[in-house]
Amino acid sequence: MPHLHMEYTANLPGLNADVALIRLNNTLVGSGQFGAEFDIKSRAIKVETFKVGTAMGERGFVHVKLALLSGRSPQIKKQLSESLLAVVQDLCEWPAGVEVQLCVEILDIDRESYSKTAVGH
Numbered sequence: 001m002p003h004l005h006m007e008y009t010a011n012l013p014g015l016n017a018d019v020a021l022i023r024l025n026n027t028l029v030g031s032g033q034f035g036a037e038f039d040i041k042s043r044a045i046k047v048e049t050f051k052v053g054t055a056m057g058e059r060g061f062v063h064v065k066l067a068l069l070s071g072r073s074p075q076i077k078k079q080l081s082e083s084l085l086a087v088v089q090d091l092c093e094w095p096a097g098v099e100v101q102l103c104v105e106i107l108d109i110d111r112e113s114y115s116k117t118a119v120g121h
Contacts, residue, residue: 001109001116002034002068004042009050009060012100014092017044023087024064031080033072052101061101062088070108077106 004024008015021042029037052059064084081104088102 001039001114002028002041002066003109004028004040005065005067006042006044006062007047007065008044008062009052009100010046010048011058011060011098012062012092012095014095015062016092017046020044020088020091023091024084027083027087028066028080031083033068033076033080052099057099058097059099059101060095061103062091064088064104065107066104067107067109069111069114071111072108081106 004021006017006020006024008017008020021044025037025040025042028034028040034040050061052061066080066084068080084104085102088104094100
């Protein structure tokens, strides 16, 4: 725990997903909220088919979703959200002429029903 999902639109050629994930993971480690760095699982998905709103202008987005075990205070979740958003804002040179929306969502996973194990170690 936690699980980080980053979705980003294909019209953001300067965004390097590998670099983005390591920077986001490092931010989570630096928060002090997680027991060990190997607990952080992240993945990125490039969205090829998308639409933002209804206008004809070119738009895109980066959406980071962080799912973590329930029990953290709203203040901790807000700090995590803001620190991840700061990383996303600085990920790349955003393309000229493209309106890009950047957002972070924090989700609680029910602690009582979550199960986990590791194999092959």
